[in-house]
Amino acid sequence: MARGDHSARGVRALGVLLVTSAILLAGCTGPTAADPPPVTETPEARPIGTSSVPAAVAFAPLRGTRADWAAMQHPALAAKIDDHEEARPQIALNRTDLVFEELVEGGLTRYVAVWHSDIPAEIGPVRSIRPMDPDIVSPLGGIVAYSGGQDQFVAMMQAAPVVNLVFDYDDTGLFTRADDRPGPHDVILDSTEAVGRYAELPPPQVHFAYGGADPLADPAFAAAPTSSISQVFSEERYPSWTWDAASSAWLRSQEGQPDMEASGERVHAVNVVTLRVAIDWRYGEVPKTTLIGDGEAWASVGGRTAHGTWSKDAATSPIVLTADDGGPLPLAPGNTWIELVPVGGSVTFAP
Known part of the structure; x- marks a missing residue:
């Protein structure tokens, strides 16, 4: 069955469940001839300046949360x-x-x-x-x-x-x-x-596709269990990530040592996206990562890694992640590190 069939089935099932629950609740709480008349309560005073209109719920465009x-x-x-x-x-x-x-x-x-x-x-x-x-x-x-x-x-x-x-x-x-x-x-x-x-400037556009907390569980992605990720940029820089199931996050190391931020926390990410990129040396000693084009990609989410490709067709276009089956390669809601690893470096994923 295609992934879209699974999603449609899940949505339909959820709708049936919600409607059924509403009917059952209505049947349990509706008035009868033996019930006393309803009591009308005076609404509580509401502080000036507040609104009874619920806040509009959206999703953070760069996190999916x-x-x-x-x-x-x-x-x-x-x-x-x-x-x-x-x-x-x-x-x-x-x-x-x-x-x-x-x-x-x-x-x-x-x-x-x-x-x-x-x-x-x-x-x-x-x-x-x-x-x-x-x-x-x-x-x-x-x-x-x-x-x-x-x-x-x-x-x-x-x-x-x-x-x-x-x-x-x-x-x-x-x-x-x-x-x-x-x-x-x-x-x-x-x-x-x-x-x-600059608060008047608009928010960013959505950058990646986001699924649920375990978006790579679908067998169609052929995601492999992953305990650690090792990325080599050069002899001087070789970061790595270790999956921590307790916190549902990847924990970062640099050159074999835990990577800490100023707060005292270990640097961590919900998603680690690894892209293999070419290097343009037209500027002499300053390398330019080539991002207009395409290449090999991996998304590591929830202790799994799925293979795919990345593409970017213009400077103003976001990077698009595509799974090997041709559909979007989704991430989990949360923060994401994108590792632009040169083709001259290396990437390994340990089970």
Whole structure:
């Protein structure tokens, strides 16, 4: 039976169950001739300024989680986050909706981290832009924050359809340097103020397809049980993830050590998406991840991993994940890390 048949059957069954329950409840509670007349109660006083209209329920576009519609009506904030050893622990990585890890010069990696459903007070350390970042950020719209970069890369980002907040040019106090961190790994952004200044910008579009808590359980995905994921970007950077059933999350390590954020929590993700990507060396020592195109992909969710492909047809288009059967490759509601692993690196999944 096709997956759509299963879904339709589940929806129909749920509808029958709800209708049946309503009829049974009505039969149990309806008045009879022996019942006393109903008592009319005076409504409780309602504080001025409150409404009896329930809040509109929606879904966070970059997490797939249930959310209040009004609370989602603000832009996404993307920021270039440092991953040098002296930049660790980073601030508020576990409050992101999305994190993209990319190769930069010297075999190191940096992040494009994106916050929308949960905006922390501050984020960082913020570092400089790279040539693939406009392709990552453009589909999100909203705001991008970074410390600077080569003039050509800054020009590329300023041409993207996003508001640029640049430490090198800021004279409004959005950025500060942390006294307890070594430079240049010390630039911190006041993220609530940044989003507040541009609150009129629209929220981001939906980035991925989301299913239930265990979206890869359908045999059609041929998802393999996975206890750990190992990704090699270079000799200097080889992150890994371990499935923790108790917390229903992937726990992150870097170079064999637990990866911690500034809150003291282990960095974790509900979804880990691994994409194999080509590297364009036209900028000399600065590698550019090639994101306009397609390639091999894996989605690791709920202790399983399903294989598929990724594609992106324009800078302003989101990445599309497709399962091997041709349908969407779904994620579970929650935060997602997207690992942009070079084809010269490696990816392994342990059962």
